[in-house]
Amino acid sequence: MNDPSATGPTTDHSPATIAVTAGRPTRTQGGPVNPPVVLSSTYVSSGVPGPGELLYTRNGTETWQPFEEALSALEDARLPALVFGSGMAAIAAAVSLVPAGGRLVLPRHSYQMSLALMADLTTRTGLQVETVDIADTDATLAAVRGTDGRPAADLLWIESPTNPMLEIADLPALAAGARAAGALVVVDNTFSTPLGQQPLRMGADVVVHSVTKYLAGHSDVVLGAAVTDNPALRERMATYRTVHGAIAGPWEVWLALRGLRTLALRVERAQDNAAVLAWRLSRHPRVAEVRHPSLPDDPGHVRASRLLRGYGSIIGIRPRGGPAAADAVVDAVRLWLPATSLGGVESSLERRRRFPTESPTVPADLLRLSVGIEDVEDLWADLEQALDTER
Ligand SMILES: *Cc1c(COP(=O)(O)O)cnc(C)c1O
Numbered sequence: 001m002n003d004p005s006a007t008g009p010t011t012d013h014s015p016a017t018i019a020v021t022a023g024r025p026t027r028t029q030g031g032p033v034n035p036p037v038v039l040s041s042t043y044v045s046s047g048v049p050g051p052g053e054l055l056y057t058r059n060g061t062e063t064w065q066p067f068e069e070a071l072s073a074l075e076d077a078r079l080p081a082l083v084f085g086s087g088m089a090a091i092a093a094a095v096s097l098v099p100a101g102g103r104l105v106l107p108r109h110s111y112q113m114s115l116a117l118m119a120d121l122t123t124r125t126g127l128q129v130e131t132v133d134i135a136d137t138d139a140t141l142a143a144v145r146g147t148d149g150r151p152a153a154d155l156l157w158i159e160s161p162t163n164p165m166l167e168i169a170d171l172p173a174l175a176a177g178a179r180a181a182g183a184l185v186v187v188d189n190t191f192s193t194p195l196g197q198q199p200l201r202m203g204a205d206v207v208v209h210s211v212t213k214y215l216a217g218h219s220d221v222v223l224g225a226a227v228t229d230n231p232a233l234r235e236r237m238a239t240y241r242t243v244h245g246a247i248a249g250p251w252e253v254w255l256a257l258r259g260l261r262t263l264a265l266r267v268e269r270a271q272d273n274a275a276v277l278a279w280r281l282s283r284h285p286r287v288a289e290v291r292h293p294s295l296p297d298d299p300g301h302v303r304a305s306r307l308l309r310g311y312g313s314i315i316g317i318r319p320r321g322g323p324a325a326a327d328a329v330v331d332a333v334r335l336w337l338p339a340t341s342l343g344g345v346e347s348s349l350e351r352r353r354r355f356p357t358e359s360p361t362v363p364a365d366l367l368r369l370s371v372g373i374e375d376v377e378d379l380w381a382d383l384e385q386a387l388d389t390e391r
Helices: 013-021 063-074 088-093 112-125 137-145 171-180 231-246 251-262 265-283 303-305 320-332 376-388
Strands: 083-084 104-107 128-132 155-159 185-188 206-210 224-228 288-289 314-319 346-349 367-370
Touching: 013 063, 013 265, 063 083, 063 224, 083 088, 083 185, 083 231, 083 346, 088 112, 088 185, 088 206, 088 224, 104 112, 128 137, 137 171, 137 346, 155 171, 171 185, 206 376, 224 231, 224 251, 265 288, 265 314, 265 376, 314 320, 320 346, 320 367
Parallel strands: 104 128, 104 155, 155 185, 185 206
Antiparallel strands: 083 224, 206 224, 288 314, 314 367, 346 367
């Protein structure tokens, strides 16, 4: 059978192919090759709605389904993904799996808004939060198991690589240890993308994404998603989405699916560019430190080589001269965009500590570079002139 809409382990195609084929309408003579956008807030319905029957768009719409199928196939999941109005909405849904007053362990260098959400939940609902160095497997699992009178954690939150410090977690070991301790394991897979790692296949219970970044890939959509193979967890997150109204608009989901078609090309090109730039930056006299897992002496190199396909396209650099010198580089670039966010086709950079909410353990002079798909020599020439600008 040649059903291009087949998802999950039923297809033996590679991820680069799945990104192109998954979620297409069933082949029919004269039928469209792309799914339509349906703009309707309500559906014709009377009597008791049947299971899965479309009723009202906050509960579900056919415009979400192709994207949800495609992301599920890329994560090698068996159940469709759940699309949300933003990455943070998906993250909030996943965190809602922690019972009231429960305990959550997460990386100290998690995405700063994830840390802000946990802090808010601590204040309002008594969520107990402990932050860890996620690259330190023993310390993380000790925090999950709960020693020294701490209760065991209900949920281990993982980002790998972390944003913006690019620490690499030993995901299989952490997932196995946390599950043995009775904790759920959620992985924010935004940085890696499903092409880099498939956390459900490494023992995670739930994967969340900021679709805004690589999956949509063009900096024109804010969107999120959660994926799980556990029907009960999926049902709870679907209910969360409905009752909190954390839903995605149909155009955004359609744009994200369109962006997803080129995921492999974009990610491969951006990663190749990043590896070249990281190496050259590491030899540049005006750069004190470079973080990129492709570099042989990077703290995450060995683990990333074992666990990830590709080293990603985010680079951390610390220009010599402190935060002012870092700001001067941001001001001097002409091709690179001074902007937050990441994972678009265009290269951008920012000094993360310009945000007062960024973790104080992130160096004040750290620039986070999101490498795009432009010609690498153009990117290098612009970075070089910015670094060499007299100051
Ligand atoms: C951007 C980002 C988020 C938040 O996603 P939004 O779509 O902006 O809500 C979560 N996690 C990581 C790692 C991110 O980079």
